[in-house]
């Protein structure tokens with residue numbers, strides 16, 4: 001039996017042709033595909049500025065730099081995320097201040113944010129965990145009340161919305177990522193979106209070696225060799241952007257396919273006594289980045305590991321999204337964080353299982369996943 005992959009991009013002839021078309025031109029970077037991709041994104045989200053970058057991490061880094069966050073500053077964030085959302089805080093020399101998560105949305109617990117705010121707090125960097133923007137309306141209000149910018153890590157949430165507001169548009173800026181396991185891909189890539197012109201200009205400068213943003217739209221005007229700040233090469237190439245434009249044009253179709261796959265899983269798992277499904281607020285529309293289930297409380301981290309191993313041995317791709325960031329060796333060393341610091345995060349993180357999930361997963365493959373998952377869970381229960 002072939003392996004069922006944990007994730008897979010949805011690439012059609014349209015994407016292949018779009019990439020080949022760029023390869024037949026001399027402009028593989030700094031060409032017309034970048035503004036075209038940025039404009040498609042602006043239209044989709046209804047924002048004023050979009051800045052394409054080389055990764056989601058690069059986009060978050062540019063945002064923190066653009067907001068002037070650096071050494072001595074604190075940024076409030078979640079310990080339950082892909083590590084990039086915290087790493088960028090350390091990259092600018094600031095201190096991540098973790099706040100535990102809500103057990104339903106799995107996002108930073110809005111009710112606990114205010115207790116963590118100090119005079120040094122310069123931003124809230126909130127992540128839509130597994131693409132769920134539930135509660136972001138509350139986080140926006142807290143940020144506004146304290147006049148602190150909200151940096152929205154929407155890398156997992158393209159296409160999701162809450163209360164009719166699209167993920168990526170809650171914060172002062174929103175950041176998307178296009179690694180191949182995301183809702184849409186550019187191979188590697190990211191996008192910053194914002195209505196703040198100054199911040200957009202700063203992101204354009206940081207992505208392009210600290211060049212003056214006035215040097216021209218494509219950056220090739222008079223000031224091309226004028227560098228006004230320490231910048232990076234965080235540019236996206238036209239090859240990646242062409243792939244992104246093609247994916248954008250199919251986004252609704254891709255999201256519908258993902259919705260169908262998620263729905264199939266929900267139908268099959270709804271009545272399972274030992275599996276907890278994602279909790280989705282009635283005002284939330286999910287675009288489904290991954291499909292992550294949680295084992296009931298009778299299971300522990302060892303049980304979860306045994307179940308993952310069993311699934312992998314039977315050709316089912318799966319993963320433990322996400323180990324708590326505050327328990328990563330580098331964070332324990334750097335920040336002195338330890339087990340017990342964020343109990344909700346630790347409880348959830350010990351029991352999650354990401355199941356195979358992508359647009360083209362078939363109901364037959366999902367049956368196979370269910371078959372082996374039920375076997376693995378049953379075996380573990382019988383040993384208790």
Ligand SMILES: *Cc1c(COP(=O)(O)O)cnc(C)c1O
Pocket residue numbers: 055056057058081082084085127153155156177178179189190
């Ligand atoms: C994917 C992801 C990113 C960005 O990842 P890149 O690989 O740098 O594009 C950032 N934050 C979260 C929460 C993510 O899932």
